[in-house]
Amino acid sequence: MNASVQPVPFELAAAGYTDVGLKRADNQDRILMSKIIFAVADGMGGHEAGEVASQLAVETMEEMCTFANKTSVRKLPAVPDVQRQVQLADDRIREALEARGGTTLCALVMIKATSKGRDAVTAPVAIPPWTQNFSLERNTDVIAKITPEMLQAHRDLKAATAQLPVVEEVPSLALVNVGDSRGYRLRDGALQQLTRDHSAVQEMVDAGQITELEARNHPHRNLITRALGAGAESQPDITVLQPRISDRYLLCSDGLSGELTEEVIESILVTYKDRDQAAQVLTSAALEAGGRDNIAVIVIDVLEPDTSE
Template sequence: MTDEPTPVPFTLAAAGMTDVGLKRTENQDRILMHDIVYAVADGMGGHEAGEVASQLAVETMQEICTFANKTSVRKLPTAAEVQRQVQLADDRIREALEARGGTTLCALLQIKAPDQGRDNVTAPITAVPPWTSSFAVKVNTDVISKVTPEMLAEHRESTTPSTAPLPVLNEEIPNLLLVNVGDSRGYRLRDGALQQLTRDHSAVQEMVDAGQITEAEARNHPHRNLITRALGAGAASHPDLTVLQPRVGDRYLLCSDGLSGELTEDILQTILVNFKDRTEAVRVLTGAALEAGGRDNIAVIVIDVLAAESPLPEAAEN
């Protein structure tokens, strides 16, 4: 019989900020920080459209906090309920903007705990998408609009690995759920080592997975801003969901590509390891992205998993 690790009560503490960057005139990135939901949304589109899309995304996710706190005993969402809320955000953005804008979303949430979380990252797609060979040298849109739902369905049916069923729920101690649509990213620093937990839904990521280009080439590829999945735009918007095992001492980073596109994973790891104070880590990360070029809006949230404070013992009756 294998001994399962005992779940330990935890609490989350976070710091975050956004910055317009050095090349853009508008900041279309939005962040959400709550003890139940932390989220980064990177808007895209024409005049005000990206800003509206990212704002709608975080406002819709914030409703989870409202629902959870309606009763005296906090009611955390399930993974299925979170997925439905992401779909609601997609519907609201499409209705409001009529495909004129969209947004990425990367969020970390406390949910009703499965008996066992998954710490593995989704397996990459290995087949070459049929539409990548037809990309123009210059692309003026952030979302691949010419990829139809039928094209996506046919390609992903033959390449996407099956998803394991979610474990049985345990009501006692919450777990963490990582949600991703687009190319905003989620990382985890554990025991001093940084791991990217999300997989970009982007043209260059599919090229990397297919062996067409290297990770280094992807950083400056002309299609680096072209994403294949977004809320409110394009043919696909369903999120990747990963249930994670929280461990006291872990540090999570949620960010838009304005950060991850400027800084290598080694630099991200060095900053997250050396700057223990969350607020200082966020400031240094943002400053480093600006020094590296600041080509896009920057959104950063750093989340620490801390031990929950033990309740004070009740006074003994005389």
């Protein structure tokens, strides 16, 4: 842990948009923006199932805001609270849709943490056991191939590589990820992807089977291996981050990240200081690049707290 990076008081401000895109008939993406939680959900499933799944996901996550605001001094959630809320969203989607649909979820949550959080994201990658024998040419039903035995083996490996937290309560951020919606951070003008896609092609990249460029252009790049409400695996990746004043975060669905390179995203976030304008320009750029999917984008700035009454 970097001793020179100390926790500081902060607040978050955001702007976000969703767009149906140029190829889809309906918009299954949903966004959530509040004082303590921001989220993007990208629904999947036909006949309105994707819309229901993504809406249930953001509505369930929003309930944490209600709990936080019940007292005069805002009570921030801890990581276990976030984990329970994501599980509740998964349960509600499964009950409502009976496996007919699911959704990704990428969320940034203000929390009280038991460690200062990571100043850089360098978590070890645990390669899922189903990746090595997976063939995109033979079978594209990825989630159905994940057996309970495979899932348990993967969870055991992740648990073995997890770092134990230092017991200390400090204000931090929790980045939550299930699926292939993404979270990025712009710091000192440089963009970093903070989440790792739960997708077949990303797991093949991690296993060294294909390159990043091949993954970006792969015909099955949108096949996800983890989702809320569908399949055997819905456990979120949760990373505790230590924010700095002037950091800028981006949450987006693959309708944005699939159309724009990181260089383009970085350039827009650096150029447009106004977060609302940055979110609009990102959305417009994704449309101009093809708009092949629904687009969801939230730009979040880390600010010094307003102490005026």
